[in-house]
Amino acid sequence: MDTLSFDRKELRDLLALFADQGLGSPDVCAVAPGRVNVIGEHIDYNGGLVLPAAIDRWTCVALKAREDGMVNLRSSHGEVEPVSFSVEDLAKSEKRCWSNYVKGVLAGLKRKGFAFPGFDAVVLSTVPVGGGLSSSAALEAAFSKAVLELVGESMEPLELARLCQKAEHDYADVPCGLMDQAAVILCEDSKLLLLDCQDDSYRYADFDDPDWGLMIINSCVSHELSDGGYARRRDVCHQAAAELEVGTLREVPLAELDAVLAKDFMDEEKRRYVRHVVTEIDRTLRAVDALAARDYALTGQLLNESHASLRDDYRVSCPELDFISKTAQALEGVAGCRMTGGGFGGSAIALVRRDQADMVAETVADAYRERFGIEAGIFETRPAGGARSWRC
């Protein structure tokens, strides 16, 4: 593929930054988008269905081979330092260093039998970092694509997504499902990705109505709770599945939910989590049908119900996300709004009429600033394409 099919300012800035580092021109470039989950939250690790889209924000990597086996990384992201290590030493750094994502990917490629040289790499990204939009998956996908391109190899997309997921598990200690990595690799323009996390099969759902868009509202907060909170819910869900003698909670039909919740071993916490998972899977399926019928009122209602379930049953929301969702839901031009991503901060997603998007953005930003004194990061996006790479 040539660079013309990714003719964007990010890429031009990246190439300028690469040259500024005295590195000349790169051998290869790769780009990967962030992602937003439209509906199906905290479902991927429960074997259910999720409906993400890639967003039109990109992590771009330029890379040039070196002969001395060293990997030198730089990023335009203001909060991280340059890092160097040898391709022979891909052990995880103890501290939470951004190089761990790259090392995890390189270790995965090595495990698959790919041999690669050292390299200089520069990263430039417009994906908000730590905003629940998967800048980490974008980083993993961009690096894995770039290194494969450098050595003239390729991998099947789902296999590549699993490699990136393992990097996130082993090198960033985030026990995530496959959704983020699958989304940033597999998504296509103007489509949502319906991923069945039971067997990793997927299909696309059109989102090509020119009148409607996805609005991302980044709360710009991240609450400490998130570390243990995610693992705790995952563990409780898996325990509930084991007690119910099913592989995952996906196998609990909505019609049997009440009977399941009445079982002896269901304590209050477990009951809430199971109820969220089972109803959220149902909402996701109904949202796909509603979108296919261009029934935005129903889709929006399902988003609103998803938020309530995440707030009250799964308890992964926070006052900021509750405020944003409630404010947006009340506006004309917004079909629905909910928190998206892992929660405890990060972003909300709203389904908006594009001709009202500016008004919605301004109203939510003003209200949020007044209530919390924080400037929300708001932008509208259409579903974008997935990660790609090319020789320069």
Ligand code: ADP
């Ligand atoms: P999210 O994936 O929701 O954005 P995470 O906490 O999972 O948030 O990942 C953010 C981390 O990923 C950052 O702290 C950093 O280590 C790494 N990262 C993401 N994007 C970049 C980037 N452009 N440059 C350097 N590191 C990045």
Ligand code: MG
């Ligand atoms: Mg992440």
